[in-house]
Amino acid sequence: MKVATWRGGDNITIDEVPTPNPGPGELVMKVLSSGICGTDIHKTQGLFPADPPDILGHEFVGPVVEVGDGVDEKFIGNVVACTLNPACGQCQGCLTWSAMHCERNKRYSGGFAEYVLVHHRQAHVVPEELDHEIAAMAEPLACVISTFNMIEVEEGCDALVVGGGLLGLLTVGVLKLRGAENIILSEPNPQRLSIGAQFGANYLNDPTNQDLSELVDDVTGGYGVKVGAEAVGIPQLVANVSKLVRPRGNLILIGVSPQGSSLPVDLYDLHYKEITVSGAFGAGDAFAEALSTLPKLDFSGVVSGRFALDETAHAMRVSASGDGVKYMIAPWD
């Protein structure tokens, strides 16, 4: 089978490797759709810790083609979407925090490949009526839902999302579903802004020509938003959002800032405004909830392009450019 191997920097090669065989508890799936995530791009830019060679891609969907010992054969033919790691369900990390903190996680290879080997505990059957490309967004949606499962969104509250990439847009969508009333999305790309409106944002801000803090003041009567989410991964933007959060509000890190970066805020403000800062580690335990939430959001126009596996390097560059929203690798189209 063919795989796209990341070899460091932006170097990705297409290689022929043996198709995997499932061991006990494992299954092999044929990859129909594999989303390019900001984290994949950050890895190639040295902004997210990773060691090449590696096969990237962790948002993949496709039918099960083979199962190993201990996995029910009725799985074969089912389209499944997968979490990032199998999680044992028994260790301190799994039991106390979330599947992402499992202490026994085995690292499987990624989804920019024709076939992929996973553990059956990672695989969630996709409902038949759900489009497989949309199902591939269960993983990023789970990241957002996991974040919001750790805080309370007050019914009717005001919220701000800075950054309209897929995670920012999904943040808008989840805020809307959880009862936020005034949702401000700040993003320079007009196409992303219009999808933000589709997901529930009712105030759109292009920060290149409109002052965001004025808009927040207007919408919130000068108090600031209850929930301020940064969905880009730039520490200075996180700091800017913190200034727009009202007393006892939440500052939420949706974007992944580079490892080693620090937050350029006046801690005095956080202290006296009694602001809660929170992040989330991947999908947490929210994957199944994400699959059932996907049909509640209108994904039309979200996928901006599909690329063959051979074009993975090019697809990564296009995805990194900031145009469009979500790009997919579709190995079999």
Ligand SMILES: [Zn+2]
């Ligand atoms: Zn991701």
Ligand SMILES: [Zn+2]
């Ligand atoms: Zn565990």
